[in-house]
Amino acid sequence: MRTRSTILTLTAAAVLTLSGCGEGPSTPSTAATATPGGAAPAVAAGAGSLAVTPAGALAPGQPVTLTLVLKDAVGTPLGPDAIAVSHTEKVHVMIVDAGLEDYTHAHATPATEPGTWSVTFTPRFARAYTVHAEYLPAGAARPADEHGHGHDHGAGHGHGDGHSQDQGAGHDHGGGPVVVPAPLAVGGEPAPPVGAGQSLTATAGGLAFAVSLGGAATAGAPVPVTIAVTDAGTGQPFAGLEPIMGAYAHLVGFPAGSAGMLHAHPEGTEPASETDRGGPVLAFELHPEAAGPTRLFLQVRKGGQTITVPFTLVVAD
Ligand SMILES: [Cu+2]
Numbered sequence: 521m522r523t524r525s526t527i528l529t530l531t532a533a534a535v536l537t538l539s540g541c542g543e544g545p546s547t548p549s550t551a552a553t554a555t556p557g558g559a560a561p562a563v564a565a566g567a568g569s570l571a572v573t574p575a576g577a578l579a580p581g582q583p584v585t586l587t588l589v590l591k592d593a594v595g596t597p598l599g600p601d602a603i604a605v606s607h608t609e610k611v612h613v614m615i616v617d618a619g620l621e622d623y624t625h626a627h628a629t630p631a632t633e634p635g636t637w638s639v640t641f642t643p644r645f646a647r648a649y650t651v652h653a654e655y656l657p658a659g660a661a662r663p664a665d666e667h668g669h670g671h672d673h674g675a676g677h678g679h680g681d682g683h684s685q686d687q688g689a690g691h692d693h694g695g696g697p698v699v700v701p702a703p704l705a706v707g708g709e710p711a712p713p714v715g716a717g718q719s720l721t722a723t724a725g726g727l728a729f730a731v732s733l734g735g736a737a738t739a740g741a742p743v744p745v746t747i748a749v750t751d752a753g754t755g756q757p758f759a760g761l762e763p764i765m766g767a768y769a770h771l772v773g774f775p776a777g778s779a780g781m782l783h784a785h786p787e788g789t790e791p792a793s794e795t796d797r798g799g800p801v802l803a804f805e806l807h808p809e810a811a812g813p814t815r816l817f818l819q820v821r822k823g824g825q826t827i828t829v830p831f832t833l834v835v836a837d
Pocket of ligand 1: 769770
Protein backbone atom coordinates (compact mmCIF):
# COMPACT_ATOMS: atom_id res chain seq x y z
CA MET A 521 0.00 0.00 0.00
CA ARG A 522 2.72 2.40 0.99
CA THR A 523 4.84 1.28 -1.93
CA ARG A 524 1.97 1.66 -4.32
CA SER A 525 1.17 5.19 -3.24
CA THR A 526 4.81 6.18 -3.51
CA ILE A 527 5.02 4.88 -7.04
CA LEU A 528 1.90 6.72 -8.10
CA THR A 529 3.17 9.96 -6.63
CA LEU A 530 6.52 9.58 -8.31
CA THR A 531 4.84 8.90 -11.61
CA ALA A 532 3.02 12.17 -11.30
CA ALA A 533 6.28 13.89 -10.43
CA ALA A 534 8.00 12.44 -13.48
CA VAL A 535 5.24 13.62 -15.78
CA LEU A 536 5.50 17.08 -14.32
CA THR A 537 9.22 17.24 -14.74
CA LEU A 538 8.81 16.48 -18.41
CA SER A 539 6.00 18.87 -19.07
CA GLY A 540 6.60 21.63 -16.58
CA CYS A 541 10.12 22.78 -17.36
CA GLY A 542 9.37 25.26 -20.13
CA GLU A 543 11.53 28.27 -19.44
CA GLY A 544 9.06 30.76 -20.87
CA PRO A 545 8.38 33.41 -18.26
CA SER A 546 4.70 33.54 -19.14
CA THR A 547 3.98 29.86 -18.65
CA PRO A 548 2.70 29.45 -15.12
CA SER A 549 3.00 25.73 -15.72
CA THR A 550 -0.55 24.49 -15.58
CA ALA A 551 0.97 21.03 -15.48
CA ALA A 552 1.76 21.77 -11.88
CA THR A 553 -1.90 21.44 -11.08
CA ALA A 554 -1.54 17.69 -11.56
CA THR A 555 -2.96 16.21 -8.40
CA PRO A 556 -1.58 12.86 -7.45
CA GLY A 557 -4.07 12.72 -4.62
CA GLY A 558 -7.07 13.69 -6.67
CA ALA A 559 -6.82 10.97 -9.26
CA ALA A 560 -4.99 8.26 -7.40
CA PRO A 561 -7.02 6.39 -4.81
CA ALA A 562 -3.89 5.00 -3.17
CA VAL A 563 -2.75 8.50 -2.26
CA ALA A 564 -6.17 9.84 -1.41
CA ALA A 565 -7.08 6.99 0.92
CA GLY A 566 -7.93 8.53 4.25
CA ALA A 567 -6.15 11.74 3.39
CA GLY A 568 -6.89 14.27 0.72
CA SER A 569 -5.46 15.95 -2.31
CA LEU A 570 -3.17 18.85 -3.00
CA ALA A 571 -2.85 20.81 -6.23
CA VAL A 572 -0.07 23.36 -6.62
CA THR A 573 -0.02 26.19 -9.17
CA PRO A 574 2.74 28.81 -9.30
CA ALA A 575 1.49 32.37 -9.77
CA GLY A 576 4.41 33.29 -12.01
CA ALA A 577 7.61 32.10 -13.58
CA LEU A 578 9.72 29.67 -11.60
CA ALA A 579 13.42 30.44 -11.43
CA PRO A 580 16.21 29.89 -8.90
CA GLY A 581 16.60 32.83 -6.53
CA GLN A 582 13.22 34.30 -7.41
CA PRO A 583 10.43 34.34 -4.85
CA VAL A 584 7.29 32.77 -6.24
CA THR A 585 3.82 32.55 -4.78
CA LEU A 586 2.21 29.16 -5.00
CA THR A 587 -1.52 28.59 -4.94
CA LEU A 588 -2.42 25.43 -3.08
CA VAL A 589 -5.81 23.78 -3.39
CA LEU A 590 -6.49 21.45 -0.48
CA LYS A 591 -9.32 18.95 -0.56
CA ASP A 592 -10.31 16.16 1.75
CA ALA A 593 -10.64 12.53 0.72
CA VAL A 594 -14.07 13.08 -0.81
CA GLY A 595 -13.13 16.25 -2.68
CA THR A 596 -14.48 18.90 -0.31
CA PRO A 597 -12.29 22.03 -0.34
CA LEU A 598 -10.53 22.60 2.98
CA GLY A 599 -10.67 26.23 4.04
CA PRO A 600 -9.66 27.81 7.35
CA ASP A 601 -12.77 26.52 9.14
CA ALA A 602 -11.94 22.93 8.25
CA ILE A 603 -8.40 23.02 9.61
CA ALA A 604 -7.23 23.34 13.21
CA VAL A 605 -4.18 25.25 14.34
CA SER A 606 -1.24 22.92 14.95
CA HIS A 607 2.11 24.24 16.08
CA THR A 608 0.87 27.81 15.78
CA GLU A 609 -0.25 27.57 12.14
CA LYS A 610 -3.00 25.92 10.10
CA VAL A 611 -1.20 24.82 6.97
CA HIS A 612 2.49 23.97 7.17
CA VAL A 613 4.20 23.69 3.80
CA MET A 614 7.44 21.75 3.49
CA ILE A 615 9.12 22.14 0.12
CA VAL A 616 12.22 20.17 -0.88
CA ASP A 617 14.11 19.61 -4.11
CA ALA A 618 14.80 16.17 -5.57
CA GLY A 619 18.39 16.32 -4.35
CA LEU A 620 17.12 16.94 -0.79
CA GLU A 621 19.37 19.99 -0.45
CA ASP A 622 16.99 22.94 -0.57
CA TYR A 623 14.40 22.78 2.19
CA THR A 624 11.79 25.40 3.03
CA HIS A 625 9.25 25.28 5.86
CA ALA A 626 6.64 27.96 5.26
CA HIS A 627 3.04 28.61 6.21
CA ALA A 628 0.14 29.09 3.87
CA THR A 629 -2.45 31.80 4.26
CA PRO A 630 -6.05 31.41 3.13
CA ALA A 631 -6.90 32.84 -0.29
CA THR A 632 -10.32 33.81 -1.54
CA GLU A 633 -11.48 30.64 -3.28
CA PRO A 634 -12.70 27.84 -0.97
CA GLY A 635 -9.90 25.45 -0.12
CA THR A 636 -7.33 27.75 -1.69
CA TRP A 637 -4.20 28.82 0.18
CA SER A 638 -1.11 30.70 -0.83
CA VAL A 639 2.49 30.45 0.19
CA THR A 640 5.67 32.08 -1.06
CA PHE A 641 9.05 30.40 -1.39
CA THR A 642 12.32 30.99 -3.19
CA PRO A 643 13.82 27.93 -4.88
CA ARG A 644 17.59 27.64 -5.02
CA PHE A 645 17.71 25.21 -7.95
CA ALA A 646 16.03 24.68 -11.33
CA ARG A 647 15.12 21.16 -10.26
CA ALA A 648 12.08 19.08 -9.55
CA TYR A 649 10.63 19.83 -6.11
CA THR A 650 7.98 18.25 -3.93
CA VAL A 651 5.53 20.40 -1.99
CA HIS A 652 4.15 18.75 1.15
CA ALA A 653 1.12 20.32 2.80
CA GLU A 654 0.59 19.32 6.43
CA TYR A 655 -2.57 20.14 8.30
CA LEU A 656 -4.75 18.90 11.13
CA PRO A 657 -8.38 18.46 10.07
CA ALA A 658 -10.55 20.45 12.48
CA GLY A 659 -12.52 17.41 13.59
CA ALA A 660 -9.33 15.57 14.45
CA ALA A 661 -8.23 18.01 17.14
CA ARG A 662 -7.27 16.16 20.28
CA PRO A 663 -7.87 17.16 23.88
CA ALA A 664 -4.26 18.33 24.06
CA ASP A 665 -5.08 21.03 21.53
CA GLU A 666 -7.34 22.72 24.00
CA HIS A 667 -4.37 23.82 26.06
CA GLY A 668 -3.83 26.43 23.44
CA HIS A 669 -0.13 26.34 22.84
CA GLY A 670 0.18 24.51 19.63
CA HIS A 671 0.16 20.92 20.71
CA ASP A 672 -0.79 18.81 17.83
CA HIS A 673 0.82 15.42 18.06
CA GLY A 674 -1.10 14.70 21.24
CA ALA A 675 0.06 11.15 21.71
CA GLY A 676 3.66 12.26 21.87
CA HIS A 677 3.33 14.37 24.95
CA GLY A 678 3.21 11.98 27.81
CA HIS A 679 -0.03 10.27 26.87
CA GLY A 680 1.48 6.87 26.49
CA ASP A 681 2.73 5.68 23.16
CA GLY A 682 5.37 8.30 22.48
CA HIS A 683 4.33 8.50 18.86
CA SER A 684 5.08 12.09 18.06
CA GLN A 685 5.12 12.42 14.34
CA ASP A 686 3.20 12.11 11.18
CA GLN A 687 4.65 10.68 8.09
CA GLY A 688 4.30 9.53 4.57
CA ALA A 689 2.57 10.42 1.36
CA GLY A 690 -0.97 11.45 2.14
CA HIS A 691 -0.85 9.44 5.31
CA ASP A 692 -3.46 10.07 7.93
CA HIS A 693 -2.76 8.21 11.12
CA GLY A 694 -5.92 8.07 13.08
CA GLY A 695 -7.00 11.65 13.55
CA GLY A 696 -3.57 13.27 13.54
CA PRO A 697 -2.10 15.63 11.00
CA VAL A 698 -2.37 14.81 7.32
CA VAL A 699 0.56 15.22 4.94
CA VAL A 700 -0.18 15.44 1.23
CA PRO A 701 2.56 15.83 -1.40
CA ALA A 702 2.41 17.34 -4.87
CA PRO A 703 5.15 17.78 -7.45
CA LEU A 704 6.45 21.15 -8.59
CA ALA A 705 9.02 21.49 -11.37
CA VAL A 706 11.10 24.63 -10.98
CA GLY A 707 13.19 23.48 -13.94
CA GLY A 708 14.54 20.46 -15.72
CA GLU A 709 17.99 20.43 -14.18
CA PRO A 710 18.85 16.99 -12.82
CA ALA A 711 19.41 16.78 -9.08
CA PRO A 712 22.58 15.11 -7.87
CA PRO A 713 22.01 11.72 -6.27
CA VAL A 714 21.52 11.87 -2.53
CA GLY A 715 24.77 10.68 -0.95
CA ALA A 716 24.60 7.23 0.55
CA GLY A 717 26.89 8.14 3.45
CA GLN A 718 25.54 8.75 6.92
CA SER A 719 26.09 12.24 8.32
CA LEU A 720 24.93 12.72 11.88
CA THR A 721 26.90 15.72 13.10
CA ALA A 722 26.76 19.32 11.98
CA THR A 723 27.62 22.83 13.07
CA ALA A 724 25.35 25.77 12.30
CA GLY A 725 24.51 29.13 13.83
CA GLY A 726 27.22 28.82 16.48
CA LEU A 727 25.84 25.51 17.70
CA ALA A 728 27.07 21.95 17.22
CA PHE A 729 24.60 19.12 16.81
CA ALA A 730 25.23 15.41 17.26
CA VAL A 731 22.61 12.81 16.44
CA SER A 732 22.61 9.49 18.34
CA LEU A 733 20.43 6.53 17.51
CA GLY A 734 18.93 4.43 20.28
CA GLY A 735 18.96 1.37 18.03
CA ALA A 736 19.24 0.36 14.40
CA ALA A 737 17.34 2.55 11.97
CA THR A 738 15.22 0.06 10.06
CA ALA A 739 12.42 0.68 7.59
CA GLY A 740 9.05 0.23 9.22
CA ALA A 741 10.28 0.26 12.82
CA PRO A 742 10.45 3.13 15.29
CA VAL A 743 13.88 4.25 16.43
CA PRO A 744 14.70 6.60 19.30
CA VAL A 745 16.83 9.51 18.18
CA THR A 746 18.52 12.05 20.40
CA ILE A 747 20.23 15.21 19.27
CA ALA A 748 22.77 16.76 21.63
CA VAL A 749 23.20 20.51 21.23
CA THR A 750 26.39 22.21 22.35
CA ASP A 751 27.87 25.67 22.00
CA ALA A 752 30.22 25.33 19.04
CA GLY A 753 32.69 27.74 20.61
CA THR A 754 32.94 26.39 24.16
CA GLY A 755 31.74 22.81 23.71
CA GLN A 756 29.36 23.32 26.63
CA PRO A 757 25.83 21.84 26.50
CA PHE A 758 23.44 24.45 25.14
CA ALA A 759 20.05 24.76 26.85
CA GLY A 760 18.91 28.04 25.33
CA LEU A 761 16.80 26.88 22.39
CA GLU A 762 13.94 29.31 21.86
CA PRO A 763 10.43 28.19 20.92
CA ILE A 764 9.88 27.90 17.21
CA MET A 765 6.35 27.28 15.96
CA GLY A 766 5.22 25.97 19.33
CA ALA A 767 8.08 23.49 19.86
CA TYR A 768 11.75 23.53 20.82
CA ALA A 769 12.61 21.85 17.53
CA HIS A 770 11.10 20.43 14.39
CA LEU A 771 12.68 17.41 12.76
CA VAL A 772 11.49 16.76 9.21
CA GLY A 773 12.80 13.89 7.12
CA PHE A 774 12.61 13.00 3.45
CA PRO A 775 13.57 9.51 2.22
CA ALA A 776 15.61 9.71 -0.98
CA GLY A 777 13.63 8.81 -4.08
CA SER A 778 10.24 8.95 -2.40
CA ALA A 779 7.57 11.57 -1.86
CA GLY A 780 7.20 10.58 1.79
CA MET A 781 7.88 12.83 4.73
CA LEU A 782 8.56 12.30 8.43
CA HIS A 783 7.90 15.03 10.97
CA ALA A 784 8.71 14.74 14.65
CA HIS A 785 8.87 17.03 17.66
CA PRO A 786 10.87 16.58 20.84
CA GLU A 787 9.35 14.39 23.49
CA GLY A 788 8.53 16.01 26.79
CA THR A 789 6.88 19.29 27.57
CA GLU A 790 6.47 21.80 24.81
CA PRO A 791 7.16 25.48 25.43
CA ALA A 792 4.28 27.25 27.12
CA SER A 793 5.66 30.76 26.70
CA GLU A 794 8.16 32.66 24.57
CA THR A 795 10.61 32.77 27.45
CA ASP A 796 10.80 28.97 27.90
CA ARG A 797 14.02 27.37 26.67
CA GLY A 798 14.89 23.88 25.42
CA GLY A 799 17.96 21.67 25.14
CA PRO A 800 20.64 20.59 25.57
CA VAL A 801 19.32 17.18 24.45
CA LEU A 802 16.35 16.76 22.14
CA ALA A 803 14.72 13.31 22.12
CA PHE A 804 12.57 12.12 19.24
CA GLU A 805 11.04 8.91 18.03
CA LEU A 806 11.41 8.46 14.29
CA HIS A 807 9.50 6.01 12.14
CA PRO A 808 11.62 5.56 9.00
CA GLU A 809 9.55 4.13 6.20
CA ALA A 810 11.99 3.53 3.38
CA ALA A 811 15.40 1.86 3.30
CA GLY A 812 18.29 3.98 2.09
CA PRO A 813 19.33 7.51 2.91
CA THR A 814 16.80 9.80 4.57
CA ARG A 815 17.67 13.50 4.77
CA LEU A 816 16.72 15.03 8.09
CA PHE A 817 16.34 18.76 8.60
CA LEU A 818 16.34 20.00 12.18
CA GLN A 819 14.91 23.47 12.76
CA VAL A 820 15.66 25.30 15.99
CA ARG A 821 15.82 28.95 17.01
CA LYS A 822 18.52 30.93 18.78
CA GLY A 823 18.80 34.69 19.15
CA GLY A 824 15.58 35.05 17.16
CA GLN A 825 17.15 33.33 14.15
CA THR A 826 15.96 30.05 12.69
CA ILE A 827 18.76 27.54 12.30
CA THR A 828 18.19 24.72 9.82
CA VAL A 829 20.55 21.78 10.13
CA PRO A 830 20.75 18.90 7.62
CA PHE A 831 21.72 15.33 8.51
CA THR A 832 21.68 12.09 6.55
CA LEU A 833 20.42 8.95 8.24
CA VAL A 834 20.93 5.63 6.48
CA VAL A 835 17.98 3.32 7.02
CA ALA A 836 18.43 -0.44 6.74
CA ASP A 837 15.96 -2.67 4.95
CU1 LIG B 1 7.18 20.54 13.41
